Structure formats: C-alpha cells, structure tokens
Amino acid sequence: MTEAKQGAFHTGQYRNVIAEYGLASEQEAAGRLQDTWDQLFGEDGDHAETRIYYEAGPDMGYLLDTGNLDVRTEGMSYGMMMAVQMDRKDIFDRIWRWAMTYMYMTEGEHAGYFAWSCLPDGSRNSNGPAPDGEEYFALALFFASHRWGDGEGIFDYGRQARDLLRTCLHKGEDGVGRPMWNPDNKLIKFIPNCEFTDPSYHLPHFYELFALWAYPEDRAFWREAAQASRAFLKTACHPVTGLAPEYAFYDGTPNHVRGFGHFFSDSYRVAANIGLDWEWFRADPWNVKEANLIQAFFADKDPADLRRYTIAGEPLDEPALHPTGLIATNAMASLAADGPHARRAVELFWRTPVRTGNRRYYDNCLYFFAMLALTGNYRIWMPSGS
Numbered sequence: 001m002t003e004a005k006q007g008a009f010h011t012g013q014y015r016n017v018i019a020e021y022g023l024a025s026e027q028e029a030a031g032r033l034q035d036t037w038d039q040l041f042g043e044d045g046d047h048a049e050t051r052i053y054y055e056a057g058p059d060m061g062y063l064l065d066t067g068n069l070d071v072r073t074e075g076m077s078y079g080m081m082m083a084v085q086m087d088r089k090d091i092f093d094r095i096w097r098w099a100m101t102y103m104y105m106t107e108g109e110h111a112g113y114f115a116w117s118c119l120p121d122g123s124r125n126s127n128g129p130a131p132d133g134e135e136y137f138a139l140a141l142f143f144a145s146h147r148w149g150d151g152e153g154i155f156d157y158g159r160q161a162r163d164l165l166r167t168c169l170h171k172g173e174d175g176v177g178r179p180m181w182n183p184d185n186k187l188i189k190f191i192p193n194c195e196f197t198d199p200s201y202h203l204p205h206f207y208e209l210f211a212l213w214a215y216p217e218d219r220a221f222w223r224e225a226a227q228a229s230r231a232f233l234k235t236a237c238h239p240v241t242g243l244a245p246e247y248a249f250y251d252g253t254p255n256h257v258r259g260f261g262h263f264f265s266d267s268y269r270v271a272a273n274i275g276l277d278w279e280w281f282r283a284d285p286w287n288v289k290e291a292n293l294i295q296a297f298f299a300d301k302d303p304a305d306l307r308r309y310t311i312a313g314e315p316l317d318e319p320a321l322h323p324t325g326l327i328a329t330n331a332m333a334s335l336a337a338d339g340p341h342a343r344r345a346v347e348l349f350w351r352t353p354v355r356t357g358n359r360r361y362y363d364n365c366l367y368f369f370a371m372l373a374l375t376g377n378y379r380i381w382m383p384s385g386s
C-alpha cells in the first residue's frame with residue numbers, strides 16, 4: 001500500500017454509480033434525486049411523512065431532528081450542503097439566516113461558535129457547540145461563495161467561512177474558550193472542551209479544500225489536518241471489520257464513555273466520508289481497502305435486523321436506530337470500494353425508500369448525501385475561473 005499523498009488536488013470526476021451499475025438511466029437517476037429532495041424539503045407536495053425541512057417566517061427555515069424535536073447544527077449545516085449542491089440559494093439562505101439568528105453565539109466562552117441544539121422556536125437547549133456542524137457550515141459557505149458569489153453581511157459567504165475556520169483553530173489563544181482542533185496533533189475534537197474525538201467528524205477531503213481557501217496563515221494547518229485525519233482513521237477503524245466506534249481517543253482506541261465506544265449511529269458516517277474522500281481526492285488507497293472491509297462485514301447481515309455492534313463485529317442486543325442511514329452510508333462507500341460487495345450495497349440502497357416516522361431525520365440526511373454522491377452530484381465547487 002502506498003502512503004497518502006501530500007496536499008492532493010481534486011480529481012474533478014464524479015461517477016454516476018447508479019447509471020454505471022445499470023440501475024437507472026442518468027435521467028432516471030436525476031429524477032430520483034429530485035424526488036428525494038422534494039420528499040425531504042417538502043416541495044411539490046406536503047410530504048408530511050418524510051420531510052425534515054420547515055420554513056420559519058418569510059425568510060428563514062430549519063431542519064428538524066424529528067426524533068429529538070430539536071434543531072441541530074449538524075442538520076442545519078447538512079441542509080446548507082444539500083442546498084448548495086442542488087443550486088437552491090433560496091433555501092440555503094433561509095437555513096443560514098436561522099443559524100445565524102438563533103445558533104450563533106456572540107458572547108461567553110463559545111463566542112464565534114454555534115449552539116449545537118435549539119428548539120424550533122429558536123431558544124437554545126445548550127450553549128455548547130459540536131464541531132461537525134462548524135466544518136460543514138464552512139465548506140457549504142465556501143461552495144456558496146464559489147457557486148453564487150458573495151453578498152453583504154452574513155451572506156458574504158467566503159468571509160463567513162474564513163472567519164469561522166479562524167475561530168475553530170485560534171479560539172482560546174486570548175485565554176477565553178478552546179479550539180475545535182487540537183493544535184498539536186491536528187485532530188478534530190468531539191467538543192472543544194474535551195481531548196477525544198469522533199471518527200465520523202474526520203473529513204480530510206474538506207480540510208484539503210480549507211487549505212486552499214482559509215485565511216493564508218491557516219492553510220498549512222489544514223493541509224496537515226488532512227494528513228492527520230487520514231492517519232487517525234487507520235487507527236480508529238477495526239483492521240478486520242472496518243467498523244469505527246462513535247467516540248475514540250486520539251490513538252484510535254474506542255472511548256466507551258456513556259456507551260459510545262461501539263459501532264452505532266455516529267459511526268455510520270465514516271463509510272460515507274471514506275467514499276467521498278476517495279471520489280474527490282484519490283489520496284490514499286487505504287480508503288479502498290476500508291470501504292471493502294465495511295461492505296464485506298455487512299454482506300451477510302439482514303438489512304431488516306441491523307444492530308449495534310462492537311467494532312470487532314459482535315452484535316449487541318440493540319437494533320440500529322437508523323437502519324436506512326446505515327444502508328445509505330454503506331452504499332456511499334462504493335465510491336471507493338472495488339470489492340465483490342460494492343454493487344450489492346448500492347442495489348440495496350437504490351431499492352430502499354426514504355424513511356418515514358419520527359426517527360427519519362438522521363436517516364434521511366444520510367440518504368440524501370448518498371443519493372447526491374451516487375448520482376455524481378456531490379461536487380466540489382471551485383472559485384469561478386479556477
């Protein structure tokens with residue numbers, strides 16, 4: 001196996017795996033993507049059973065965690081990434097305005113970050129941030145800047161992204177608060193006030209782009225962060241099953257605090273991230289091996305009986321809370337996988353509908369990302385003229 005490339009540049013290629021596998025024509029795949037969007041964003045019909053996006057007044061909107069009845073930076077930043085990929089500036093701006101109005105903190109220890117959980121009326125459940133939200137906000141803002149151009153104030157997307165990333169790295173240098181990335185090992189933390197991590201927060205393919213577009217003094221950090229996260233993931237993912245825990249220490253060992261040392265909801269995103277990193281950068285052949293391992297682990301698992309697993313692969317006595325999300329992320333791994341299970345994982349996803357019921361939010365977020373990615377529509381938006 002070769003070493004991960006330093007400062008890899010993007011491939012610029014976006015496979016339509018659905019069409020490639022003959023599951024649908026390109027036109028049918030595009031139609032399914034649009035239909036999925038409509039179901040999640042409540043367009044072209046009510047879609048009360050499937051939607052996760054709701055308008056709030058004349059110029060705002062939010063994604064609701066329908067299981068926890070709150071609005072999370074995770075979902076809001078995902079919604080912005082979905083909207084920019086779908087060229088929906090109207091919805092992007094509504095979500096961003098809601099986030100800046102209710103979630104953005106201007107005072108206290110976490111000033112400059114976003115409160116990770118609010119009620120739909122905008123009141124805060126917590127004044128703490130969750131770094132996965134900030135990293136998705138930042139890249140969605142850069143893509144918006146490049147796709148639509150910068151506006152004024154909070155709609156000066158590029159500046160908002162750069163300022164946010166500066167806060168994420170430099171917070172605490174004046175003695176107040178803490179950074180979201182550990183300055184020494186360059187790994188993202190689970191929350192600023194802790195010294196462990198969440199493998200699913202590691203997005204080296206985002207950091208490669210932050211290294212191009214952050215303030216110049218921060219770019220070297222992001223290049224190193226991409227390398228550090230790729231190296232970290234190798235330690236966190238089990239060498240036989242490929243499964244990662246929800247929380248891990250910086251050396252990759254599972255952190256079992258409050259039961260988060262097993263393969264469960266957060267962990268699913270690792271497979272999707274591995275796939276997209278490979279699609280965008282082809283930086284490290286380990287992604288291919290890892291995607292193959294995860295898909296091999298699930299090859300003999302009944303999709304109707306997915307469970308919580310130890311990372312060694314022992315099933316625990318608890319069903320998966322988000323089986324549709326797991327099917328989606330395992331399929332997205334096929335962007336990298338070249339093994340015998342890559343096709344089956346995508347076929348299973350393609351015949352799985354979006355989720356209904358009160359736990360649908362997380363599943364349907366992961367489902368939409370997989371639909372974007374597997375139809376060749378989860379793209380890097382470069383600055384115009386580059």
Ligand SMILES: O[C@@H]1[C@@H](O)[C@H](O[C@@H]2CO[C@@H](O[C@@H]3CO[C@@H](O)[C@H](O)[C@H]3O)[C@H](O)[C@H]2O)OC[C@H]1O
Pocket residue numbers: 065067068072074116128129130131132133191265266321361362
């Ligand atoms: O303790 C909180 C911590 O919980 C928070 O993490 C966010 C919530 O969990 C993560 O995703 C969830 C996966 O399980 C599904 O059931 C939920 O619907 C998802 O929201 C999410 O990635 C985290 O941002 O972070 C802040 C800590 O203080």
